[in-house]
Amino acid sequence: MYKGLIIPTEISIKGKKNMVKGTISRAAIFARTNVIEVLTVDNERFYLIYYRNSLIYGDKLSKVEEGSFITKAFHEGIVIESPHPLLKSFIPNQSVSIPNKSKLFSQLQLHYSLEEIAYIATTLDSFFEKDELVKIIDKVYFHYRRSGSFIKSFQVVRMLSDFDPTLKSASERLNSQEFNSYHNFYKSSSLASIQKKDPLFVELHCFLNRTYPDEQLFLGDLFRKQDCLAPLLLLWLEKVRETNKAESIEQYTAIALKVITMKEWIFILGEVNINPYRELPETLSIVEKMIQEGDFETAALYLLNFIHDLPTSYDSILNILWANLNAGFVGSHLDQFIFMFQQLSTEDYSQQSEQKVFQLAVILLEEHSLKAVLKKLLPIQKLLPHSVVIPKMKKMVKLLEDPDRMMELGDFYAEFKQFDKAIDCFFWEMELKPQDPSPVQKISKMYQHKGMVNEATTYQKVYAQLKSNQGVG
Numbered sequence: 001m002y003k004g005l006i007i008p009t010e011i012s013i014k015g016k017k018n019m020v021k022g023t024i025s026r027a028a029i030f031a032r033t034n035v036i037e038v039l040t041v042d043n044e045r046f047y048l049i050y051y052r053n054s055l056i057y058g059d060k061l062s063k064v065e066e067g068s069f070i071t072k073a074f075h076e077g078i079v080i081e082s083p084h085p086l087l088k089s090f091i092p093n094q095s096v097s098i099p100n101k102s103k104l105f106s107q108l109q110l111h112y113s114l115e116e117i118a119y120i121a122t123t124l125d126s127f128f129e130k131d132e133l134v135k136i137i138d139k140v141y142f143h144y145r146r147s148g149s150f151i152k153s154f155q156v157v158r159m160l161s162d163f164d165p166t167l168k169s170a171s172e173r174l175n176s177q178e179f180n181s182y183h184n185f186y187k188s189s190s191l192a193s194i195q196k197k198d199p200l201f202v203e204l205h206c207f208l209n210r211t212y213p214d215e216q217l218f219l220g221d222l223f224r225k226q227d228c229l230a231p232l233l234l235l236w237l238e239k240v241r242e243t244n245k246a247e248s249i250e251q252y253t254a255i256a257l258k259v260i261t262m263k264e265w266i267f268i269l270g271e272v273n274i275n276p277y278r279e280l281p282e283t284l285s286i287v288e289k290m291i292q293e294g295d296f297e298t299a300a301l302y303l304l305n306f307i308h309d310l311p312t313s314y315d316s317i318l319n320i321l322w323a324n325l326n327a328g329f330v331g332s333h334l335d336q337f338i339f340m341f342q343q344l345s346t347e348d349y350s351q352q353s354e355q356k357v358f359q360l361a362v363i364l365l366e367e368h369s370l371k372a373v374l375k376k377l378l379p380i381q382k383l384l385p386h387s388v389v390i391p392k393m394k395k396m397v398k399l400l401e402d403p404d405r406m407m408e409l410g411d412f413y414a415e416f417k418q419f420d421k422a423i424d425c426f427f428w429e430m431e432l433k434p435q436d437p438s439p440v441q442k443i444s445k446m447y448q449h450k451g452m453v454n455e456a457t458t459y460q461k462v463y464a465q466l467k468s469n470q471g472v473g
Contacts, residue, residue, distance in 0.1 A: 005301055006083035006267055011038055012095040013046055013058070022046065024087050028070075028077035029231050031207040032200070033123050034090045035073040048096065049123050054111075055096050056120055057104055059127055069123045076208065078234045084271075085264035089230035101127070105136055114140045118156045119200060122163040134164055141173075154182045155198055191218050210235065211242070229259050233268075240272045249279050262286050266302060275306045277314065284313055291317060296324045304336040323352065327359030334364070338379045357389045362417050370396055403428070407439060419446045437466035 008023040022040035034050040036058075047070055048058035064070050080086060099107060108117050118140040121133045137160045144153035154174075161170040173179075186194060186201075191214070195202040206219035216239065223232040236252050246269075256265045266283060269276045276283045290299035300321050303310065310318075318340055330337055357380055364373040374393045381390050392412060399409040410425030423446045429439040440463040447456035 005298065006085055006264065008083045009087045009091070010094060011036075011091055013038065013048070014095070014097040015059075016098075020044070020046070024082055024091070026074075026079060026081040027087055027090050028073040028079045029090070029234060030069075030073040030077035031203045033069075033073065035070050035077070036090060047126065048091075050090065051112075051116070051120055051123070053090070053092055055099075056108070057101070057124055057127055058096075058098055061126060064126060068126045070126050078231075078238055080234065085260045085267060086230050086233065089259050114143060115152060115156060115200065118159055122159060125163075130164065134160065134167065137163065150178070151182060151197060154179050155201060158201075191215075210238075229255055233259075237268065237272050240274065244273070246272075246274045246279060249274070253280060263302075270305055275309055277303070277306055277310055287314070287317060291320055294324075296321055297329055300325060300329070300333070304333055304340075307336055308339040322356075327356050327363055330356070331360050331363040334360075334376055341379045341383045353384055354387055354389065357384060357387050358416075361389055361393065365416055365418050365421075370400065406432075407442075410439075410442060414442070414446060414449075417449075419449050422446050435466065435469070437463050437470065440466060 010021065010023050012019055012021050020040050020042075022038040022044075024036055025039040025045075026037045028035045032052050034053070036048040036050065038046040038048065040046065044060050045062075046058055046060050047064070049056045049070075061070075105117065105121075108120060112120065118137045121128075121136045125133060137156060141153050141156040141160065144150075144156060157170055157173045157179075160167065161174045164170065185197075191202055191206070203219070203222055206215040206222070209215040210219055216235070220232060220235055223229075223235065233252060233256055236248075240246050249269075253265060256268070260268075262283070263286060266276045266286065269279070277287075287299050287302060290296075290302070299317070303314070303317070303321075322340070357377070360380075361373060361377060364376060368376070370393065374390070374397055377390055377393065381387065392415075396409060396412045399405050399412070406425040406428045410422040410429070413419075413422035413425060423443055426439040426442045426446070429436070430443065433439070440459055444456050444459035444463055447453075447459060
């Protein structure tokens with residue numbers, strides 16, 4: 001949908017040795033974390049991990065291991081693929097530098113709490129050995145344990161147990177008697193109460209359970225309070241896709257226009273089968289501006305996916321598009337234009353319209369059989385009942401079954417600039433009547449039209465000889 005209308009999001013990645021350029025192929029949002037997949041010009045794949053919209057780490061990966069956080073993010077997160085307009089919202093800068101791997105966690109301590117660092121460690125298992133990450137999380141656990149912050153140590157050891165369920169020491173600590181009260185607290189308390197003590201857990205819990213109304217509502221409120229507009233929009237769009245209901249569209253349109261344009265929002269709504277031209281009256285002015293600027297093909301591309309369900313206020317625009325779009329464009333989107341023909345005004349028959357139908361027939365005959373082209377063009381007959389193109393093609397279809405009228409069929413093919421097909425017809429006639437100069441003369445003319453001078457000259461000589469023979473007779 002809308003191929004070519006939305007430009008892919010580009011990004012430059014600076015590593016230790018060099019800088020590579022690529023385009024974002026897809027992204028996954030997973031609560032506070034975003035995973036960005038970048039495809040370079042050399043078809044290498046880089047993966048970047050962002051936490052709260054700040055780059056944490058990334059590198060080139062030839063393969064993403066099953067069970068890794070990246071795999072989990074793309075399986076369980078909210079995924080958008082290029083050229084989705086919201087992709088650019090997930091990279092604050094289009095040029096990024098990969099942090100020094102050996103100094104990464106010491107640098108993270110300058111910006112994040114130890115609990116956040118423990119969580120961030122669980123997202124980096126595609127870049128670090130799992131044992132190394134376990135040690136880092138363990139250090140955070142014991143730091144909280146020694147300082148007497150038992151609820152924090154409980155939160156961290158639970159992360160560790162989720163990160164490596166096979167780690168026996170983590171599960172034993174998590175299920176120890178000293179943590180019973182915390183287990184009970186998390187089981188019996190409201191999300192709001194837990195959020196005060198463990199906002200990271202609540203955000204992750206709500207994200208993973210976002211199909212449930214309470215969690216979805218709570219997560220949306222969290223995104224709203226954090227001013228995370230793109231994740232908020234994606235959460236709503238996911239709900240729309242699952243329920244086929246576009247509730248609060250005006251509210252979310254206002255949010256969307258803070259991060260993208262109305263043109264881009266039209267594209268996004270179309271992706272979830274919302275007809276923006278019925279839901280949002282202001283879209284009419286967007287299309288009218290394209291028309292005023294002479295950007296007819298773009299206007300058509302925006303409308304064609306909803307051509308079967310446009311308000312009557314777009315009728316005049318459809319007539320303008322028909323008058324200004326070239327036949328090649330119409331031919332490449334003919335299946336969608338069939339609906340457009342049903343809505344166009346049939347009052348004005350013009351030579352321009354007739355010429356466009358003729359050009360359309362010429363283009364289609366290059367790629368399709370005569371019968372297939374006629375079938376494609378029949379819906380236009382209602383729009384242009386006085387057109388002679390379609391009646392001619394109907395006659396051509398009948399001539400296909402009559403080997404005695406190949407000359408007539410060849411003349412029609414020549415009229416529609418199908419010179420090779422015309423030559424075939426004239427060859428047939430030439431073989432049936434080898435002494436008749438007429439088909440030979442026509443073959444010569446067809447080769448002239450094709451720019452094949454030698455062949456045209458050869459058949460012109462044969463024609464002259466046949467005419468001479470007739471004179472002698």
